[in-house]
Amino acid sequence: MSTSLSPAPGSAPLTRMVTAQALMETRLLLRNGEQLLLAVVIPLLVLVAGRQAGSLLDIGAGRRIDVLTPGVLALAVMSTSFTSVAIATGFERRYGVLKRLGASPLPRSGLLAGKLAAVLLVEALQLAILCSVAAGLGWRPSGGISAVLGVLLLVLLGSAAFASLALLMAGALRAEATLAAANLVYLMLLVAGGIVVPLARYPESVSAHLELLPSGALGQGLRDVLSGSGPGLLHVVVLLAWTIIGTSLAVRTFRWE
Amino acid sequence: MTYGEVIAVDRLDLEVAEGTVTAVLGPNGAGKTTTVETCEGYRRPQAGTVRVLGLDPRRERRRLGSRVGVMLQNGGSWSGVRAAEMLRHIAALHAHPLDVSLLIERLGLGSCGRTPYRRLSGGQQQRLGLAMAVVGRPELVFLDEPTAGLDPQARHNAWDLVRELRDGGVTVVLTTHYMDEVEHLADQVHVIDHGRLVASGSPATLAARGSENTIRLRARPGLDLAGLVRALPAGAHAQEVAPGSYVVSGKVDPQALATLTAWCAAEGLLPESLHVERRTLEDVFLDLTGRELRP
Ligand SMILES: Nc1ncnc2c1ncn2[C@@H]1O[C@H](COP(=O)(O)OP(=O)(O)OP(=O)(O)O)[C@@H](O)[C@H]1O
Ligand SMILES: [Mg+2]
Numbered sequence: 001m002s003t004s005l006s007p008a009p010g011s012a013p014l015t016r017m018v019t020a021q022a023l024m025e026t027r028l029l030l031r032n033g034e035q036l037l038l039a040v041v042i043p044l045l046v047l048v049a050g051r052q053a054g055s056l057l058d059i060g061a062g063r064r065i066d067v068l069t070p071g072v073l074a075l076a077v078m079s080t081s082f083t084s085v086a087i088a089t090g091f092e093r094r095y096g097v098l099k100r101l102g103a104s105p106l107p108r109s110g111l112l113a114g115k116l117a118a119v120l121l122v123e124a125l126q127l128a129i130l131c132s133v134a135a136g137l138g139w140r141p142s143g144g145i146s147a148v149l150g151v152l153l154l155v156l157l158g159s160a161a162f163a164s165l166a167l168l169m170a171g172a173l174r175a176e177a178t179l180a181a182a183n184l185v186y187l188m189l190l191v192a193g194g195i196v197v198p199l200a201r202y203p204e205s206v207s208a209h210l211e212l213l214p215s216g217a218l219g220q221g222l223r224d225v226l227s228g229s230g231p232g233l234l235h236v237v238v239l240l241a242w243t244i245i246g247t248s249l250a251v252r253t254f255r256w257e
Numbered sequence: 258m259t260y261g262e263v264i265a266v267d268r269l270d271l272e273v274a275e276g277t278v279t280a281v282l283g284p285n286g287a288g289k290t291t292t293v294e295t296c297e298g299y300r301r302p303q304a305g306t307v308r309v310l311g312l313d314p315r316r317e318r319r320r321l322g323s324r325v326g327v328m329l330q331n332g333g334s335w336s337g338v339r340a341a342e343m344l345r346h347i348a349a350l351h352a353h354p355l356d357v358s359l360l361i362e363r364l365g366l367g368s369c370g371r372t373p374y375r376r377l378s379g380g381q382q383q384r385l386g387l388a389m390a391v392v393g394r395p396e397l398v399f400l401d402e403p404t405a406g407l408d409p410q411a412r413h414n415a416w417d418l419v420r421e422l423r424d425g426g427v428t429v430v431l432t433t434h435y436m437d438e439v440e441h442l443a444d445q446v447h448v449i450d451h452g453r454l455v456a457s458g459s460p461a462t463l464a465a466r467g468s469e470n471t472i473r474l475r476a477r478p479g480l481d482l483a484g485l486v487r488a489l490p491a492g493a494h495a496q497e498v499a500p501g502s503y504v505v506s507g508k509v510d511p512q513a514l515a516t517l518t519a520w521c522a523a524e525g526l527l528p529e530s531l532h533v534e535r536r537t538l539e540d541v542f543l544d545l546t547g548r549e550l551r552p
Contacts, residue, residue: 004359005418006425008394010352011323020349024342031337096332100389103297103327105350107319257299 011105021114070222071196081159086166090178142228150225157239158218164246171254195219280443288452326395341370351393
């Protein structure tokens, strides 16, 4: 092997690097048991339990499964793009992975692109599972092709918003603090963030504020779209605004080591 | 280069020649990692200039990413990633990487290729780090304590790899605490302490510094050394350092040795042992950096 140790430096093409990074991060996300619990098991539980526990969880008029499913999809998106990204990135920072990759040919933009692609891949799997189960439980979304486009837009924007907030958190706190805070925020938003329970069920003074949260905007946006009324401009703007705020703060405060 | 109040590296002036192995030697906290990481672009010096392959390691980091291989003092891998998977990933970021399976075999990682990083032993993690530094076929590698925690076999294996890299035309900069590593491997060694350069040269010239050898002799205690002291050439002295243990130091040359043995003959003395001790690099290192323990 002595001759092959001679130098032959060079970066792989950007697309190959980003693909490698995305697949790597996807595998690591899927390998992580606790995160899978958050990503699939809890949304499934909410879906199944919520359909039955009518008196406990008042989600208002309409067929329960049709009201419940969009919120559960939003919850799944949040679990991956926020909680998983925050925790994974926190530990990447702690274990020097980001540092080591910083000395590789992969540029930071490529690293971020790989991360986002991994998030979208995992979400595609989650949504496929949850939609099939919901359909089996009698879910009948309305809105046709425009609903599908609306879902794609909202999921993309919601993922960007949550992921930028996740990076903001992971880039500033220690890994353990990120772990705790990311799970806490997930729980709080699940219970009171307007993600699963329709905003109309909250007192009016509260629901107006919840609609400005990424969780409320994504949850309500998906409920609107999947009941055939197209994404509201407000929800799109809210998610965009969070993405811009999260990204610009994260860029300024993120510590790579 | 300072961290708050701590001056980690102070006016260090080093140059590394292409195609050589350069060792940076120094006690704990001397500033080795700081120096190397400044060259890798991780740290911004408060003053001074750093050029790596003619480029600014911070501003032109992207261009160096493919040309420079890096082994961090620790970490650098996901905790759940498998050893071979990690190496394959770094390889995928480069245009003409080494054959990953060959490299894994070469470093004796074959049996743990599927083991998650967090379950690898310290030495296995260290070897993976070394593999990650070279898999992209860089022109220049920075290895921060590449053999820390390796068993003797793995250490020799790593040395062989470093020599092959150099013979292949790669420039190697490594940090170490081990003198034998420097003597076996380095073309050039820089000793730093408290962030400053205290000595530079080839291992041989450094070891020869001062060239103060000693002769140790064991014999019955309480010998009268007056005759010997008078007979020794100027600049050499003899004394009993412990009962029965005698040392001739100072200017120890063949003449001094002949004088000593002649004196033994005259005294009718057959020493239990007699050693000529050349100063090792370790002695030089301890002289240069002091013997007290570092924080
Ligand atoms: N991030 C940091 N913040 C504050 N002080 C630091 C930091 N990194 C290093 N130091 C200090 O700078 C000095 C040099 O540290 P450095 O890690 O460069 O030493 P070293 O020669 O690599 O030591 P070792 O042989 O133990 O690895 C030490 O006093 C250390 O405590
Ligand atoms: Mg160090």
